[in-house]
Amino acid sequence: MNIVVCVKQVPDTWAEKKLSPDDKTVDRVGVDGVMNELDEYAVEEALRIKEALSAQGGGGEVTVLTMGPDKSVETIRKALSMGADKAVHLVDPALHGSDALATSYALSKALGTIEHDLVILGVESTDARMSVLPAMLAERLGASQLTFARKVEVGTGTVKIERQTDSGYDVVEAPIPAVVSVVEKINEPRYPSFKGIMAAKKKPLTTLTLADAGIEADNVGFAGSGTEVTDFAARPPKQAGQIVKDEGDGGSKLADFLAQQKFI
Amino acid sequence: MAEVLVLVEHVDGAPKKVTYELLTLARSLGEPSAVFIGNGFDNAKDKLAEYGAAKIYVAGDGDLDGYLVAPKAEVLAQIVASASPAAVLIPSSPEGKEIAGRLAVKTDSGVITDAVGITDGFVAQQSIFGGAINVQAKVGKGTPIITVRPNSTPPEPAPGQPTEEQVSVSLSDAATKAKILDRVTEKKGGRPELTEAAIVVSGGRGLGAGENFSLIEKLADTLGAAVGASRAATDAGWYPHTNQVGQTGKTVSPQLYMAVGISGAIQHRAGMQTSKTIVAINKDPEAPIFELVDFGIVGDLFNVVPQLTEEIEKRKA
Numbered sequence A: 001m002n003i004v005v006c007v008k009q010v011p012d013t014w015a016e017k018k019l020s021p022d023d024k025t026v027d028r029v030g031v032d033g034v035m036n037e038l039d040e041y042a043v044e045e046a047l048r049i050k051e052a053l054s055a056q057g058g059g060g061e062v063t064v065l066t067m068g069p070d071k072s073v074e075t076i077r078k079a080l081s082m083g084a085d086k087a088v089h090l091v092d093p094a095l096h097g098s099d100a101l102a103t104s105y106a107l108s109k110a111l112g113t114i115e116h117d118l119v120i121l122g123v124e125s126t127d128a129r130m131s132v133l134p135a136m137l138a139e140r141l142g143a144s145q146l147t148f149a150r151k152v153e154v155g156t157g158t159v160k161i162e163r164q165t166d167s168g169y170d171v172v173e174a175p176i177p178a179v180v181s182v183v184e185k186i187n188e189p190r191y192p193s194f195k196g197i198m199a200a201k202k203k204p205l206t207t208l209t210l211a212d213a214g215i216e217a218d219n220v221g222f223a224g225s226g227t228e229v230t231d232f233a234a235r236p237p238k239q240a241g242q243i244v245k246d247e248g249d250g251g252s253k254l255a256d257f258l259a260q261q262k263f264i
Numbered sequence B: 001m002a003e004v005l006v007l008v009e010h011v012d013g014a015p016k017k018v019t020y021e022l023l024t025l026a027r028s029l030g031e032p033s034a035v036f037i038g039n040g041f042d043n044a045k046d047k048l049a050e051y052g053a054a055k056i057y058v059a060g061d062g063d064l065d066g067y068l069v070a071p072k073a074e075v076l077a078q079i080v081a082s083a084s085p086a087a088v089l090i091p092s093s094p095e096g097k098e099i100a101g102r103l104a105v106k107t108d109s110g111v112i113t114d115a116v117g118i119t120d121g122f123v124a125q126q127s128i129f130g131g132a133i134n135v136q137a138k139v140g141k142g143t144p145i146i147t148v149r150p151n152s153t154p155p156e157p158a159p160g161q162p163t164e165e166q167v168s169v170s171l172s173d174a175a176t177k178a179k180i181l182d183r184v185t186e187k188k189g190g191r192p193e194l195t196e197a198a199i200v201v202s203g204g205r206g207l208g209a210g211e212n213f214s215l216i217e218k219l220a221d222t223l224g225a226a227v228g229a230s231r232a233a234t235d236a237g238w239y240p241h242t243n244q245v246g247q248t249g250k251t252v253s254p255q256l257y258m259a260v261g262i263s264g265a266i267q268h269r270a271g272m273q274t275s276k277t278i279v280a281i282n283k284d285p286e287a288p289i290f291e292l293v294d295f296g297i298v299g300d301l302f303n304v305v306p307q308l309t310e311e312i313e314k315r316k317a
């Protein structure tokens, strides 16, 4: 079974995230980047599926796919050092400014160049926080959508998941090829070992431009995006609140506050 | 006036509050049409009329509920093609966002998620990076598809007599691939849903043990609130993951958020920072949660919470 994991490099959680004033996109160059945390779970799940299948004599490869500026190679390296077999990096200046519509198109085209039975993604990226890409990719590829998985079971020709819901979970089954997105309860991602880090340096990395993937420039970047940020501003700073030390009457002081704010 | 589609989010026909919020919002932008997909329309009909739907599209064919997400996007795409609405508004739930994404691909339209408001010309307001930046965004291609967060607009009734249109759907093979075999409920009922609640009381590692969540539940119940939890608490198995607030849990935006024994890590803040009023109880005066609060108590939650619960009960009596 061949598995592609889509990973995204995002600004470090602790970095101050910014939009660039000139074109109103996320500033990815001026900040430290990390692999989107949820995508680590996606990589881990792909590796576990491959390992389980190869223990039964099955074959297949795990390929990492990312779309992003040159710097995203750092994230590719991390996925390779965790154990992925090879990587594809879609990188072209014309992709800058792509929104969900354009990104899903570009990734679907790149996926067209890689043999795959499963595509695994994180449920959401920490910068965009849209959690739409997995569903959009399934739509574009005509593949089964198995999203918000907290458990994945690969059968013969089918995949079954437990889909996390508000009240519990749904058991959902669909034929391969399928697009799977995972929630963070699914596993515990491994740390790259020293051996893994060394091995990653020798693993194949293919770089794709728009032309390589057959992507039409009109459909990506600012031109191909369906949305536009027209304006933004830092949220006005919150007025410092009132902080009271409990002297045995903290509960009733808090009740006073709630009453004054008409919550009780 | 321009037609604005509102996807009804419902449980066995009973619409969720967010549906009324979206109908109210749609009324400020055009003429709202509700789109009801699935079983149980009889439970929804009167409520949709009460909240001002001018028209209701009903797609109630038996097996629409048996498949994941895709059929709903197909039904909406069909209505978008025939009605050419000015916009489509969808609740910003996990499923709502996925429906919006697929609909965007089908109609080659821009999609905006997690709007907290929409103004003239379908300009959406979003709050990004954990509430640090307010953004205005617009759809420039196709039909604006916008998902809107619960609690963004106070729902206001505007009773009317909507026309009804039955939508017959023939689902494509692609839409019926992912079959739902079983639905498992893990959560005990009774309390309001986290993302919809006007008040949320959340507990964290400071509670020390799962059984101490009863303190949080008692406090929540005196306020009619939903119960939330930090990741530390759900990871420890003290409370279900479905109640987790934060970056990898739910995003909530209630009138009042109470953080009890929660430090206020950046990932937790990402899920609650836009709450209107924030209150915290924490014994550590340096806890980062205090940077966000309107009112904070530095003290032991095991003393403060029972006293608070008792005080609220007294004042309500």
Ligand SMILES: Cc1cc2nc3c(=O)[nH]c(=O)nc-3n(C[C@H](O)[C@H](O)[C@H](O)COP(=O)(O)OP(=O)(O)OC[C@H]3O[C@@H](n4cnc5c(N)ncnc54)[C@H](O)[C@@H]3O)c2cc1C
Pocket (backbone or CB within 6 Å): A037, A038, B203, B204, B205, B206, B207, B229, B230, B231, B232, B233, B244, B245, B246, B247, B248, B249, B250, B260, B261, B262, B263, B264, B265, B266, B267, B268, B271, B281, B282, B283, B284, B287, B299, B300, B301, B302
């Ligand atoms: C990829 C990723 C995603 C994450 N997603 C989320 C998420 O969605 N939601 C989330 O919440 N976290 C998330 N986290 C975890 C987050 O970083 C924090 O670890 C977590 O929020 C801490 O939970 P806590 O505040 O309950 O625990 P702690 O940080 O341990 O804080 C406990 C607090 O309780 C106080 N306390 C202890 N005893 C008492 C007492 N008796 N009375 C009063 N106060 C007391 C302490 O002073 C302390 O401030 C994520 C982390 C990662 C890496």
Ligand SMILES: Nc1ncnc2c1ncn2[C@@H]1O[C@H](COP(=O)(O)O)[C@@H](O)[C@H]1O
Pocket (backbone or CB within 6 Å): A006, A007, A008, A036, A038, A039, A042, A065, A066, A067, A068, A103, A107, A120, A121, A122, A123, A124, A125, A126, A128, A129, A130, A131, A132, A133, A134
């Ligand atoms: N530029 C990208 N390259 C590769 N994968 C991506 C990219 N953007 C998003 N993804 C994947 O899509 C998931 C959901 O992203 P989003 O819909 O933006 O929240 C992420 O967790 C990634 O797995």
